[in-house]
Amino acid sequence: MTRSFPGLSELKELDHDRLSALAEKIRTFLVREVSRTGGHLGPNLGVVELTLAVHRVFDSPRDKIVFDTGHQSYVHKILTGRAVDFGTLRKAGGIAGYPQNSESVHDLVENSHASTALSYVDGLAKSFRLRGEKDRTAVAVVGDGALTGGLAWEALNNLGAGGSPVVVVLNDNGRSYAPTAGGLADHLAALRSGEGTGTNLFELLGFGYVGPIDGHDTVAVEEALREAASRREPTVVHCVTEKGHGYVHAENDEADRMHAVGAMDPETGEQKPGSGRSWTSLFGDVIAEIGAEHEDVVAMTAAMLLPVGLGRFAREFPERVIDVGIAEQHAVTSAAGLAMGGSHPVVCVYATFFNRAFDQALMDVALHGLPVTFVLDRAGVTGPDGPSHHGMWDLALLGRIPGMRVAAPRDADQLSLLLREAVAVSTGPTAVRFPKATAGPAIPAMQRMDGVDLLRRSPGMPLDVLIVAAGVTATAALEAAELLESEGLGVTVVDPRWILPVNPVLVHFAARHRLVVTVEDGVRGGGMGSALREAVSDTRVTTPVVTLGLPKSFLAHGDRATILRACGLDGPSIARVASASIPALPEGAPTSAEVTR
Ligand SMILES: Cc1ncc(C[n+]2csc(CCOP(=O)(O)OP(=O)(O)O)c2C)c(N)n1
Numbered sequence: 001m002t003r004s005f006p007g008l009s010e011l012k013e014l015d016h017d018r019l020s021a022l023a024e025k026i027r028t029f030l031v032r033e034v035s036r037t038g039g040h041l042g043p044n045l046g047v048v049e050l051t052l053a054v055h056r057v058f059d060s061p062r063d064k065i066v067f068d069t070g071h072q073s074y075v076h077k078i079l080t081g082r083a084v085d086f087g088t089l090r091k092a093g094g095i096a097g098y099p100q101n102s103e104s105v106h107d108l109v110e111n112s113h114a115s116t117a118l119s120y121v122d123g124l125a126k127s128f129r130l131r132g133e134k135d136r137t138a139v140a141v142v143g144d145g146a147l148t149g150g151l152a153w154e155a156l157n158n159l160g161a162g163g164s165p166v167v168v169v170l171n172d173n174g175r176s177y178a179p180t181a182g183g184l185a186d187h188l189a190a191l192r193s194g195e196g197t198g199t200n201l202f203e204l205l206g207f208g209y210v211g212p213i214d215g216h217d218t219v220a221v222e223e224a225l226r227e228a229a230s231r232r233e234p235t236v237v238h239c240v241t242e243k244g245h246g247y248v249h250a251e252n253d254e255a256d257r258m259h260a261v262g263a264m265d266p267e268t269g270e271q272k273p274g275s276g277r278s279w280t281s282l283f284g285d286v287i288a289e290i291g292a293e294h295e296d297v298v299a300m301t302a303a304m305l306l307p308v309g310l311g312r313f314a315r316e317f318p319e320r321v322i323d324v325g326i327a328e329q330h331a332v333t334s335a336a337g338l339a340m341g342g343s344h345p346v347v348c349v350y351a352t353f354f355n356r357a358f359d360q361a362l363m364d365v366a367l368h369g370l371p372v373t374f375v376l377d378r379a380g381v382t383g384p385d386g387p388s389h390h391g392m393w394d395l396a397l398l399g400r401i402p403g404m405r406v407a408a409p410r411d412a413d414q415l416s417l418l419l420r421e422a423v424a425v426s427t428g429p430t431a432v433r434f435p436k437a438t439a440g441p442a443i444p445a446m447q448r449m450d451g452v453d454l455l456r457r458s459p460g461m462p463l464d465v466l467i468v469a470a471g472v473t474a475t476a477a478l479e480a481a482e483l484l485e486s487e488g489l490g491v492t493v494v495d496p497r498w499i500l501p502v503n504p505v506l507v508h509f510a511a512r513h514r515l516v517v518t519v520e521d522g523v524r525g526g527g528m529g530s531a532l533r534e535a536v537s538d539t540r541v542t543t544p545v546v547t548l549g550l551p552k553s554f555l556a557h558g559d560r561a562t563i564l565r566a567c568g569l570d571g572p573s574i575a576r577v578a579s580a581s582i583p584a585l586p587e588g589a590p591t592s593a594e595v596t597r
């Protein structure tokens with residue numbers, strides 16, 4: 001398969017006709033392969049010619065090419081010898097859906113968080129200059145959506161000072177998922193249409209500007225890149241492209257031009273429906289109901305209105321939904337302003353992207369005790385999008401924020417209840433987190449004790465093991481309980497619902513058991529388990545607390561269930577740890593059942 005695509009040196013020698021033929025061949029390949037594996041079809045169809053031109057003009061890896069967000073790097077991967085691997089795209093052990101250093105010397109930035117490329121090339125170009133490497137160029141391929149991120153403007157400000165051999169390839173398809181929002185989008189639209197009056201924003205900031213050019217004309221892009229490269233100064237090459245270009249089903253997809261697809265029929269563009277309802281879909285209904293119940297609720301998204309489930313809310317309350325672009329930091333501080341103004345903002349972001357807005361949540365929302373609710377979708381292990389997409393840091397971050405209350409629903413019923421409880425809090429921030437998964441069946445509680453749901457207590461058995469499960473880990477915790485009971489250990493499984501800060505009643509539960517095991521789909525240090533262990537250690541309770549969670553490492557892409565199992569968060573693994581960790585009873589000591597009788 002590699003043989004059917006040219007390598008970089010051969011690519012530079014192709015004539016224009018063969019270039020056009022190659023572009024079509026790549027497009028056909030993308031549709032065939034990505035319809036099998038799933039992935040970012042639309043964005044990559046939109047950068048076929050642009051990527052060909054970039055690799056014909058610049059000499060990777062001596063010249064450094066940075067793809068912002070990296071979801072549009074499939075063509076780059078094809079041209080750098082990995083076409084043969086596309087059957088493994090985003091699968092465990094297969095090639096990543098983003099650049100990956102371990103795959104190729106041509107890959108640089110693995111972080112799939114948007115708006116970073118300009119900062120990377122700013123640093124790269126400065127290092128070239130400091131090392132006297134005058135013939136090297138740093139190239140950023142940046143989408144119009146990525147340009148709405150604050151970090152991009154910090155970089156533009158620095159690059160605009162000049163002196164850096166940087167070429168900014170602006171891949172302007174007018175969309176993130178949906179059409180890009182805001183004043184910048186309007187400015188780019190004016191430039192695209194040729195009505196950009198006089199000097200444009202980039203020139204005002206000190207950049208050279210070449211364009212707008214047809215981003216699907218390889219030769220035109222190539223000429224523009226050569227011109228930009230020759231200037232040895234920061235220069236923007238404004239490429240006008242179409243997301244999903246050349247594949248009718250993507251071109252006709254008004255929602256997001258097939259931004260990210262699952263396995264699908266390439267002939268019809270029909271994706272195979274999943275079984276059951278996703279957490280996102282359930283959330284979408286609940287937030288719309290809440291929108292009707294609470295006029296002060298305002299929903300916010302960072303360029304991901306549909307992916308975070310706000311479609312229905314937006315249809316029913318168009319005046320109360322705000323899309324800030326890819327600008328999570330702005331979203332949170334703007335939410336602080338909304339809350340100061342008397343609204344109750346619900347900021348809906350993927351958990352991994354909340355990382356970026358930590359300081360805003362801490363110092364703009366929590367410091368002022370403002371009623372902002374964070375809804376963190378894709379919390380925990382996500383799977384195919386790899387290390388920078390696993391939403392595994394949020395609990396450790398949220399746990400550091402004074403006054404922040406965090407809820408993790410175990411099923412759809414709890415999602416509805418907890419979200420309503422969250423928007424009813426007026427004295428400070430709240431967060432509700434749930435995974436990228438289909439919601440499982442309802443998990444009823446035997447009873448609620450001071451806010452903690454008792455999910456299981458081994459009938460007629462001693463109080464040996466207390467399992468404290470955060471959100472959806474309740475399912476695995478209950479599986480573990482059954483296994484432990486078969487070993488003769490009495491198990492209590494509880495769901496705190498509000499998992500941070502720790503509910504003090506859990507310390508009393510701990511005191512009555514021989515071992516506590518906490519389970520969370522988040523990084524092990526600093527989350528719910530750590531907090532409970534700390535709460536127990538602040539008392540005279542001596543029950544040992546074993547905390548189970550994700551390792552503090554960058555987890556490779558793969559399948560969510562497989563990764564969770566590998567991290568010991570499935571039922572059998574939890575049972576094994578509990579069984580191995582329970583302290584032996586002293587000789588002749590009464591079992592805890594006798595004590596509690
Ligand atoms: C900080 C951050 N927020 C949100 C996302 C989710 N996301 C991935 S791609 C994308 C749209 C990117 O639009 P653009 O930069 O224009 O690239 P295009 O897909 O149009 O090629 C978004 C919002 C992200 N990767 N990083």
Ligand SMILES: CC(=O)[C@@H](O)[C@H](O)COP(=O)(O)O
Pocket residue numbers: 069071112259260307378382385389436
């Ligand atoms: C590139 C990016 O950040 C998103 O498009 C990411 O692929 C999330 O995908 P899901 O919405 O399928 O979780």
Ligand SMILES: [Mg+2]
Pocket residue numbers: 143144145146171172173174175176
């Ligand atoms: Mg775009």
